[in-house]
Amino acid sequence: MSEQEQPIAPVQLKVSGKTLALITGGGLVAGALIVLGAIMPAEFNTDPLGIGKLSGIARLWAPDEIEVDTNAAGGPLAREYETAPRTDVIEIPLTDFLGGAKGSELEYKVAMKQGATLIYEWEAVGAKNPNDIGFDFHGHTTPEPGQEMTVASYKASRGLSQTGALTAPFDGIQGWQFSNFGDGAVVIRVKLTGFYELVPSGQEGNLAGIVANVPAAQARPDFKPNQP
Amino acid sequence: MRRHHILFALLAFALIAPPVFAHAIGGSDAQFVRNTVGADPFPFLYLGAKHMVTGYDHLLFLLGVIFFLYRLKDVLLYVTLFSLGHSTTLILGVLFDFGVSAHLVDMVIGLSVSYKAFENLGGFRKLGFELDNRIAVGGFGLVHGLGLATKLQDLGLNPDGLLPNLIAFNIGVEIGQLIALSLILVVMTLWRTTKSFGRFAIAANALLFLAGIVLAGEQLAGYFLAGDA
Numbered sequence: 462m463s464e465q466e467q468p469i470a471p472v473q474l475k476v477s478g479k480t481l482a483l484i485t486g487g488g489l490v491a492g493a494l495i496v497l498g499a500i501m502p503a504e505f506n507t508d509p510l511g512i513g514k515l516s517g518i519a520r521l522w523a524p525d526e527i528e529v530d531t532n533a534a535g536g537p538l539a540r541e542y543e544t545a546p547r548t549d550v551i552e553i554p555l556t557d558f559l560g561g562a563k564g565s566e567l568e569y570k571v572a573m574k575q576g577a578t579l580i581y582e583w584e585a586v587g588a589k590n591p592n593d594i595g596f597d598f599h600g601h602t603t604p605e606p607g608q609e610m611t612v613a614s615y616k617a618s619r620g621l622s623q624t625g626a627l628t629a630p631f632d633g634i635q636g637w638q639f640s641n642f643g644d645g646a647v648v649i650r651v652k653l654t655g656f657y658e659l660v661p662s663g664q665e666g667n668l669a670g671i672v673a674n675v676p677a678a679q680a681r682p683d684f685k686p687n688q689p
Numbered sequence: 690m691r692r693h694h695i696l697f698a699l700l701a702f703a704l705i706a707p708p709v710f711a712h713a714i715g716g717s718d719a720q721f722v723r724n725t726v727g728a729d730p731f732p733f734l735y736l737g738a739k740h741m742v743t744g745y746d747h748l749l750f751l752l753g754v755i756f757f758l759y760r761l762k763d764v765l766l767y768v769t770l771f772s773l774g775h776s777t778t779l780i781l782g783v784l785f786d787f788g789v790s791a792h793l794v795d796m797v798i799g800l801s802v803s804y805k806a807f808e809n810l811g812g813f814r815k816l817g818f819e820l821d822n823r824i825a826v827g828g829f830g831l832v833h834g835l836g837l838a839t840k841l842q843d844l845g846l847n848p849d850g851l852l853p854n855l856i857a858f859n860i861g862v863e864i865g866q867l868i869a870l871s872l873i874l875v876v877m878t879l880w881r882t883t884k885s886f887g888r889f890a891i892a893a894n895a896l897l898f899l900a901g902i903v904l905a906g907e908q909l910a911g912y913f914l915a916g917d918a
Contacts (some may be wrong), residue, residue, distance in 0.1 A: 474890055476810050484810060484895040488803070500907045505914035601804030 483517035494503035526601075529630050531613050536628070540576060541655045549659065553649040555641040563684070567649075569638025570600070570666035572655040573629035579655025583637070584622040586648045593643030595619050600627075600635035603665050626655075634666035648677040719844055728850035730857035737861020740837065742869050746904050747833055751866070752873055753805030753897050754826055756890075758862045759881075767826050768870060774830020775837060776859050782838030783846065783855055791839040792912035799904030801829040806897035809890075837862065893917050 472656045476484070494510075502513020503521040513519030556564030573579065598615040613630050616623075629635055636655075639649050659673055660666035662683075670683045718736060725732070741747055754771065758764045765841065781787075804825070813819055880886050 474809060474894070475809050476815075476891060478815060480891070481810055481812050481815060484891070484898060485807065487903050488895060488899040492899050492906055495903050496906030496910060500903070501792075501910050504907070505910055507910070507914050648742070689898065 741865030
């Protein structure tokens with residue numbers, strides 16, 4: 462028996478029209494679902510079906526970042542602004558560390574124009590150990606899909622308070638990521654004065670939906686900690 | 690019975706591997722190419738081979754091409770056609786600086802995978818449309834070469850030593866293809882001797898078809914959304 466003339470397996474597949482339609486149709490539908498539902502949200506920050514947001518895949522997306530040297534800024538020492546300065550007190554409730562990322566960690570930022578200045582003062586009310594509160598003071602632009610993001614990192618450390626002033630290096634959002642590593646709930650009280658705008662609830666910079674200028678108990682209406 | 694698992698692992702990898710990084714020459718390699726002035730054949734040889742071995746869209750197409758090729762003579766014929774095709778466009782594309790979107794070229798490469806899978810499934814015969822396989826493989830070879838060319842062009846090659854570096858890259862591509870092809874052939878040959886081949890051949894080509902659609906769709910999305918092409 463010659464090997465070449467007697468292949469063990471079929472040389473060409475004989476597939477019925479129905480199976481062929483199923484394979485191609487199924488392939489097209491499944492392929493479209495994978496592209497629209499997973500690849501586009503994860504790689505291109507576009508979520509036509511909403512699956513990326515539902516599944517959390519969309520959170521994988523991050524723009525390319527350009528880091529700004531925060532110690533090398535120049536510019537005039539005296540500045541005038543068109544708008545009036547504002548003052549806000551923001552009380553941010555954080556659960557103890559058992560409350561998970563949704564309860565014990567939170568990001569709060571305000572929108573600032575390039576060159577605008579604010580004075581800040583924050584303290585962790587209810588925390589005792591300086592190691593219990595982590596903060597990351599930073600800012601970034603809010604790019605369109607496909608654009609690069611410019612980021613500036615001011616200070617990432619642990620402690621119970623911080624006071625100082627910030628002049629924004631670019632148009633964008635500036636603020637803090639706070640994390641409570643302690644075993645008791647705390648309130649971060651942030652006082653701001655200067656030239657900035659609050660970020661509306663649910664937008665980048667205030668995704669947690671913090672309401673300014675109300676007591677901590679009412680500052681995060683959308684969140685119910687799952688503990689007494 | 691374990692043999693076909695390797696094949697499915699390969700296919701599964703193609704579906705879940707990070708697609709955006711799969712095809713481009715990136716990181717320190719890109720840095721190297723950008724900074725090279727003058728002929729530097731061996732690094733380019735390596736880069737060509739690496740690009741082929743890690744370029745699973747090329748590999749999936751090859752897998753589709755040799756799926757039903759039993760005789761070494763046929764394998765050599767088709768692989769030579771494919772190589773001629775992609776060498777032509779790789780070298781001419783870079784030398785004459787064809788400007789084609791890398792995303793669109795990669796989309797056609799993805800579609801070439803689906804085309805071959807559909808052909809393996811007897812789809813074109815069923816539709817009463819039969820293109821000579823040699824023309825199809827050679828033609829898609831041209832497109833694959835254009836894909837390789839756009840990747841190299843994106844890096845801004847220095848004109849000093851361009852031709853030797855290009856040829857070295859091309860030889861590297863062929864070496865990489867030989868390495869990958871040998872592995873695919875070994876797996877395929879082992880798999881063909883088992884009973885499972887008959888049963889899973891349809892499934893494997895259905896998966897190939899799907900993988901091609903995903904690759905093409907991803908590149909289409911990249912063309913409209915990535916803003917870098």
